[in-house]
Amino acid sequence: MTEKKSFTLAHLSDPHMCSPQDLSAHALMNKRIFGYLSWRLHRRTEHRKEVLASLQHDLQTMQLDHIVITGDLTHLGTPIDFFEAQQFLQSLGPPLQVTVVPGNHDAYVTVDWKHTFALWTEYMASDVTPQTAAVSTDSRPHFPILRIRGQIALIGISTARPSAPLFATGRVGHIQLQKLENILTETGRQDLLRVVVIHHPPVSGVVRWRKRLTDANALRAVLKRCGAEMVLHGHVHRSSFTQLQTAQGNAPVICVPSASALGRNPKRRARFHIYHFNQNDQHWEIGLAVHRYSDKKKHFVAESERRFILPKR
Numbered sequence: 001m002t003e004k005k006s007f008t009l010a011h012l013s014d015p016h017m018c019s020p021q022d023l024s025a026h027a028l029m030n031k032r033i034f035g036y037l038s039w040r041l042h043r044r045t046e047h048r049k050e051v052l053a054s055l056q057h058d059l060q061t062m063q064l065d066h067i068v069i070t071g072d073l074t075h076l077g078t079p080i081d082f083f084e085a086q087q088f089l090q091s092l093g094p095p096l097q098v099t100v101v102p103g104n105h106d107a108y109v110t111v112d113w114k115h116t117f118a119l120w121t122e123y124m125a126s127d128v129t130p131q132t133a134a135v136s137t138d139s140r141p142h143f144p145i146l147r148i149r150g151q152i153a154l155i156g157i158s159t160a161r162p163s164a165p166l167f168a169t170g171r172v173g174h175i176q177l178q179k180l181e182n183i184l185t186e187t188g189r190q191d192l193l194r195v196v197v198i199h200h201p202p203v204s205g206v207v208r209w210r211k212r213l214t215d216a217n218a219l220r221a222v223l224k225r226c227g228a229e230m231v232l233h234g235h236v237h238r239s240s241f242t243q244l245q246t247a248q249g250n251a252p253v254i255c256v257p258s259a260s261a262l263g264r265n266p267k268r269r270a271r272f273h274i275y276h277f278n279q280n281d282q283h284w285e286i287g288l289a290v291h292r293y294s295d296k297k298k299h300f301v302a303e304s305e306r307r308f309i310l311p312k313r
């Protein structure tokens with residue numbers, strides 16, 4: 001049997017699910033009060049369940065091999081929000097076909113793991129191999145995660161950690177950076193197409209200082225040195241197409257806006273991206289179809305297409 005040469009990947013981000021109605025005053029006695037106020041004043045009219053339901057419906061009608069979600073599934077990071085997001089994930093597909101990395105809103109404050117992230121563990125896990133199964137001592141995912149699907153290596157980094165009030169920064173940290181170096185080197189050696197998925201953008205100038213990735217320089221240095229073919233991220237809530245120079249060529253760095261935004265500002269209106277990966281002996285050809293929510297039609301419509309040619313090593 002010949003190996004399947006094409007691969008279809010959906011990228012969505014930042015749905016910001018939030019159900020604050022049952023929150024106690026005690027649960028808001030921390031940074032969450034700022035998120036709660038922003039939800040009451042603005043975000044609850046922006047991040048809409050009907051937009052997310054429409055996206056969910058569209059994805060179910062597509063022949064997808066995999067879905068990646070780059071964080072901020074929740075707005076306040078409460079156990080209720082995590083539960084709601086778990087239901088959303090289950091509606092999209094089994095954990096082996098859906099990969100999640102968390103965002104800063106998912107780690108808004110320090111939370112009890114077993115009532116929050118534990119609900120998403122299978123969606124944030126690396127592939128289980130006989131070796132990793134043998135050494136695994138707990139069920140918590142250890143980022144960076146690695147999932148290999150055919151010739152595609154999905155490499156998920158977590159930048160989610162609580163930050164000071166009014167800040168939305170992220171950090172990779174030296175432990176992840178070291179592991180990332182090994183993963184990129186090894187998957188590069190295997191000639192896999194390395195897709196890095198991360199919440200915060202690794203490139204500068206895309207978000208304001210208070211929302212930046214604090215160790216972006218160190219991350220960029222690893223990506224430049226070891227190579228990566230693509231970086232997919234969220235956090236920005238609008239489209240962004242940049243690139244990163246690596247030792248092996250320029251890697252597209254692409255942000256998808258929020259999956260649930262009604263978008264009074266059209267640039268911030270909900271979108272999802274569909275990537276079609278095809279390869280021959282010389283190069284990868286990647287088609288990107290952008291789908292945007294239409295407030296008039298009340299469903300997603302095709303907005304634009306792009307094509308990337310990435311030479312093989």
Ligand SMILES: [Fe+2]
Binds near residue numbers: 014103235236237
């Ligand atoms: Fe976000």
